Amino acid sequence: MRTTVWRTVVSLAVLLTPLAGWSQGYSIQQVPFTSVSIRDHFWAPRLKSHAQTTLRICIAQMRDSTQRIANFERAAGLKSGGHQGIFFDDSDVYKAMEGMAYSLQHSRDPEIEAVMDHWTGLIAKAQQPDGYINTYFTLDHPQDEWGDKGRWTDVGRHEMYCGGHLIEAGVAYHKATGKRTLLDVGIRFANHWLATFGPGKRHWVEGHQEPELALVKLYHATNDKRYLDFAHWLLEERGHGHEKGPMWDANPNARRDIQTEVPVKDLADIKGHAVRATYLFTGMADVLATSGDKTYQPALLRVWDDVVLRNMYITGGIGSSATNEGFVEDYDLPNKTAYSETCASIGMVLWNSRMNLLSGEAKYADVMERAMNNAVLAGVSLAGDRFFYVNPLESDGAHHRQSWFGCACCPSNISRFLPSVGNYVYAQKKDELLVNLYMASETRLQMGATPVGITQETDYPWEGRIRLTVNPETAVNGKIKLRIPGWCKTYSVHLNGRKINPKKLDAGYWTLDRTWKKGDVITLDLDMPVEVVAADPRVRANVGKRAIQRGPLVYCLEQTDNPGIDLNTLKISATTRYSVSNGNGMLRGMKLVQTTVAGKPITYVPYYAWDNREAGKMMVWVDYTD
Template sequence: MRYSLAAACLCGLVACPALAADGPPLKLRPVPFTDVEIRDAFWSPRQEINRTVSIPINFAMLEKSGNIKNLELAAARAKAGFIGPVFMDSDIYKALEAASYSLATHPDPQLEAQIDGIVAKIAAAQLEDGYLDTYYVVKEPGRRWTNLRDNHELYCAGHMIEAAVAHYRATGKKNFLDVATKAADHIASVFGPDKRLGYPGHPEIELALIKLWKATGEKRYFELARFFIENRGRKFFATEHHTPENEYDGAYWQDDVPICDHKNIKGHAVRAAYLLSGATEVAAETQDPALLKMIKRVWRNTVERNMYVTGGIGPSASNEGFTHDYDLPNLTAYQETCASVALAQWNHRLALLYGDSKFADVVERALYNGVLAGVSLDGKRFFYVNPLESTGRHHRSEWFGCACCPPNVARTLASLGGYAYAVGDRSLWVNLYIQGSAKAEVDGHKVKLDVTTEYPWDGDVALKLTLDGPAKFDLRLRAPGWCHDASVAVGGEPYAAPEVDRGYFVLSREWKTGDTVRLRLKMPVVQVAANPNVEADHGKLAFQRGPLVYCIEAADNGSSIESLYVPRGTQMKEEKASDILGGVVVLKGSAETAPDVDWHARLYQAVPASTTVPLTAIPYYAWDNRKPGPMKVWLPTAPRTPAPGGPETQATVKLSFRSGNAQPWGVNDGIEPKSSGEQPQALCHWWPHSGTREYVEYSWKTPITVGGTKAYWFDDTGRGACRYPASWGVEYRDGDAWKPVEAAGTYPIVKDGWSEVKFAPVKTTGLRLVVQLQPRWAAGVHEWKVEEAEED
């Protein structure tokens, strides 16, 4: 029979309030990815490309970028020559973890030899007492553990331990595990009860120590992880850096309040999710009620107020993290790939702890959208930042100076099967629907589950069981939060009114070899709206089908997608497109477009007629894999309304220099700041240039007469490198030349206000705000307004 999931309160696309009250912890056991075989048309090609392309690229780039060279320098006990930032070691370890996972499912003697060669260099770099961090061995010997906040020693050690455990489980060898246990023992000799207080500025080692405990059976590693978690928030970093507590704000490092007092997600996004992952592991073992309460409270704040529809977190570039609730800009969304990985890891642990589908829903959302977007379809290029809108300038890169994301995606894809299944008390849980098979032991019985499906393109899932003998247990099938209509059949017969517990269909019976289950999940195209508190999405909608969020891209819809709008109720239909993007289901329908209106010298005019045009949407994860061009996830439901203001609103913007995180259009978006230090969604700046002469330029299609201008400067003293300019001026376009205007006075520099100047009227098609940067500082401008002069 068909079963209405809406009636069972599985109504949310992201989170359902009816499910907010968790039942008691269940402490499920994950089915290891080594016991899961993936054989489908969606994930199998991604894993194969990850194995044959991305992982080799990771190692090649680690050689090229100097990461491996740093190991060799440390092994030689060199005292000079270290290359790169302090956390260079961590990228090696993540790449080794990914390679070890790949080795576990696809034996490869050549890859195994390559791994062993790098492990030998790691072992040689390790000091006699177990300490291992190439930055301090080579560049700052004698200063180890002096800057836990910023210098990532514990973070690097954590990734090393995770890689070593992965290598041990994949190969059975202890050559890498011995290095990890020696390093962990050294750390335990320094930190812990009755020893030294401290914890990592970038959490991660907590997760690693728990994995080491489970691999070795040595509970002391868990206790060290517990020490790091339970002591966090004692404002250790204020003491470490001699900052008076009344002047200290540790929110960026989640060090502002004791761990159990956190009320919301805050600070650096990856650090926050890694910390909460570690806290969840500790709470699962200790059952500390205060810690459990905090985790659930912060989780609700995350998914109800701070998570992108694409399964990412962290909207702000300035801190790679959070600002305030509901701040979810699209064009300037940071949404670091590593943050989506961390969000999936945290929610996977919560799903194991509580057996509640709302956590697995977040895992699925992150994996199919935010994480998967982090790597190109050919496996050769990577996103660090994942906006939900692009003007056509944002693209994947071959590598990064901070290269945390490529190996993080690689290790996630290589171990993907580990997210799919879990075992509880007389129960087998299916969390992700992926074609292939899984082997598990349920209540003492060996069970194999063969799964056939075209998910995520289709919601039909067939499951066939093979057992070592008849056995009674619960088969729990996740009812996804995006699905409102589903049916279940066993042995071809409808399963009447199946119980739904914590978001799972519970099929309780005696199972035998050959039994089959058929799950049908209706997968219509859904129009998604955002909470009204999300200002960036006012008057907009997004499309989702199944677990996939869709976007529109210029490659399918022309370069002028900025003018497109989709009225509410617009129908979009799915269509298989085997010839693009490796084979996807696209959404097809129609949109409206209206020409831009020129308001120069006009108070009123007729509304131009709109035109209906075809519209094609593709899965978000697949964007920027074809001809470069603009992209949008959130589409307006009505024609755009120009921002109020003067001629600047009709101008195109050009910068003399633009870095990857500058948004020139922020200068004329009409959003007036409250202070110079405010961090807007879009910001025009020249960072990291300093001491140079720069400009921002306005251009108009037809000449206008202007006679004044004013600028509101950006200054992020205390957190960044932008300051008020040393001086500024204005130039106008005269034919092919740029000439200074005749200013009626000096050019003032006003702090937290408008710097304004009048000048003799000029008729022109272009105006430049020319800025001289201070010798050691960059500069930026929030808004630049232009005053039109009366024509005689």
């Protein structure tokens, strides 16, 4: 493993790859999910359940079971009454709409598009003449009631956070359909920000980072540099004492919780709320890439080391404490009380993807994959209809998925993340193609000026064989870089049936540099044994324990598979041997790990699949004896 607070028992050293040269801007670009057709047995079923179930649950919850859409109807003057729900509930509507827009980019669905258009009309009617939009303030604290509860008086009220999600939804829907109404609402709100805040105007430190990401997207959508400059200004406002408001005054740890104790360029470690932190680092990476502010690079490297080396769960989740939904101290990684919010795991994917694009280093894609395949996927049931907000690594049987939450940030975030997973498979730099994730898929891209088709065939993550067929329209020179995952100890590469001799990896990638012709086939075989993993001894919760991992997947024990076994007293040992079997029932298509302890059969299942069947105990880290 390259970077962790846990490591395989076989290899106890933590190995860091050297930093590849960072370039200004994302000279490496994602191949967008709209150009990647996923057809594997792992992700494709999740995309199907998202389109058929998850999106429709989000629509029904916001329209029928909660007051989120009704708040927009009231703010638009179509209904009477005040705001109902949490002050940031608007953001859930926008995140679900972004997910709907991404789904439409996969396949136009008249029913989903009709909902989008209706909701867009309500949002447009709810927008105030000066561009401001937020149903909580419009309904309960209108503009003529300035004071300690008026708009733009409390950095903790998520006004720009909600607006950022509005902008992202507008950009996504415009890309999906060409329709501008929602995008124009977002532009008017962003212009309201520009008229209100900035150099020579008012200060502002948004209590929940997110608008920085949205503003960079808006800059790319409009080519209006004011939005990029404002994103940069928002980041630079942090750490200078510009925070204010009632919620701020009520929380003595507020500056730590929202990462504004120091200017962002001086950040050295992870503190505070986990989701806010990952959104902050993602925004810093976007601004670094787009504006070229290199002062952010050292800070991003420092905090990445602190997160991944000292504060990340084996599942890729982060944030150990429920008190602040974030971090307490290094190596504080309890299992049963782990918070590991689903939104924070999504934030880890967003941030590490950007770090990979900035640096060209595979170690960031390693973390991205770990979070996606374990912590993020655990956040939604196999059927796509129930959700986790908190993702512990141990349960006494009382922690279960819910159909919805009062604070529904995680279901709505899942709804926008899943249809975009194709974004993370391939990345490209001129005549170089980085293969970051392995999933059966097809894509078409340009290598130089030459159109190239790539077909990926694999049963990953269950099996380690990946077959890539390269089909350029004409012969083309270029590099194809295969990520060799940090968990993989032994592998081989064949080109057109001939084995290639081992060579030194380039920042974690096996690079093939040649003239590619139609029908060229690369075969990558990654050995995928069951591995026993130990935690860093400074992680007190895991002293004397071990976890099981196979390939990129972390496994856990569930009581339902192990009747009559007391999981709390179960011990594996150095002599324990493991085998792999096929799952059945709800686990059909999965690989399970089996062993025998004290003459009794023991079954491990993938962590992401837990709590989809009978209720019962669960644990990732199990007692161990030499």
